[in-house]
Amino acid sequence: MKTCLVADDSAVIRLLARRLLEAGGYQVREAADGAEALAACEEEMPDVLLLDWRMPVMNGLDCLSRLRVMPGGDRPKVVFCSVETSRDMIRQALDAGADEYVMKPFDGEILTSKLALAGAL
C-alpha cells in the first residue's frame, strides 16, 4: 500500500485529504507543520508528501528544500497544496523540487489528477 504524509496546519484540510487519499488506497500519516513533516520523513520516508505552503514553525518551501537533501529525500513525490495561487509562487515551488501543485480549494478529482501527473498513482 502506498503511503502519503499530509503536512498542513489546518486539521480540516488534513481530514479532507486523509479521506480522499484513503479512498484512493493510500495509508496516511499527518503532520501539522514543516518540522513535524521532516521528523515523520526521517522516521519513515513516504511515497507522497502533500505539503502546505504557509505553516507555523517551518513553512512548506523550507521543508521541501531540507527534505531533498536528506538521505532518501529525493524519493517522495511532493505535491504542494496551498492557497497561494500566483504563477510566481507555483513556479517557485516547482523550481524547488515539487512534482506537482494543488491550488486550494480542491476536490477528489483534482487530487487524483495531480497525483497521476506527479507519477504517484
Next chain:
Amino acid sequence: MTPRELELIARLCLVRTGRELDISAPESVSARLNTVARREGYSSIADLLLALRTSEAERLVWPLIEALTVFERTFMEGPTVLRQLGQRVIPTLAATRRGEPLRIWCAASGAGQEPYSLAISVLEAAAQRGQDLKVEIYASDVSVRALERARTGVFSHFEVQKGLSARRLVDHFQRKDDAWQASPALRGMVRWRRVNLLAEGPGSARFDVVLCRGILPRTATQMRPALVLNLYNALAPDGVLAVGQGEGEGPADLAPALNVLPGMDGLFSPNPDFRLAA
C-alpha cells in the same frame, strides 16, 4: 418529464446532430432542460417544450440541443494520442510541407480544452526538437455557447487542475481575476467556427490532421456513415484522423473509409481506394 417528452427530446437530438441522448437518467436531462428553460424565460420544462411547437422553435432548438449534448473534457485528455501527434505525426507531416503551415481541425472542441492541449503539445514538440512547427488549428463545435467560452481561453481554478500539470499551467496560462487564461500565444494558434458534424464538413478545405474524439461513440449507429464521410472528405490524402483510444475500431465505424495507422493508438489514414469509390 414524461416518457413521451423524453422521446421527443431524444428524437430532436438524433435528427439534428446524430447524437444519441442517454435517457437512462431522466433526472440529468431534466436538470439540463430546467437550466435552458430558466435562461430562455420559461417557468417550466413543459412550457419550454410547448414553445417548441410555436414560431419560437428555431430560436430554442439549438440552445436546447447544445445543453443536452455537451460533455465535459479535461486538459491533455488521451495523452497517448496527443503525444503521437506532437512527437511523430505533426513533425513528419511538417517536413513534407516545405514551410507551409499544417492545418489541423479539432472537430468537437467543446469549451476549448482539446485545441489548447493540442497547441501545447505542438509547442512542446517544437521546443524539444528545435524545429519550427507551423500549425493552424481550426476548432469547431456544434455549440455556440461553448465556442464563445472557448474563444476567451478562460478556465476556472477547477478546470485547469484537471489533466494540466502545474508546469504547463504556469508556462502557458496567466491569471485572470479568479480564473486562468490561455496565453496570447496559445490563443493565437486557434481559430473558431461553428460546425454541425452531421450536416457539414469544415468547408472545401483539406486538413493534414483531424481530431474527432468522443463523438463517434455518442453518434447513433445509423448516422455514423455520414459523419465518417464528412471526416474523410476533410482529410488531405496523406492526412491523419485522430479519434479517442478504442474508438472507431468496430467494422462499421471507420472502415472502409479509413485504415488504422500501424503501431499507433487511435490514429487512422484515409483509404485511397475509398476516395476513388466515393
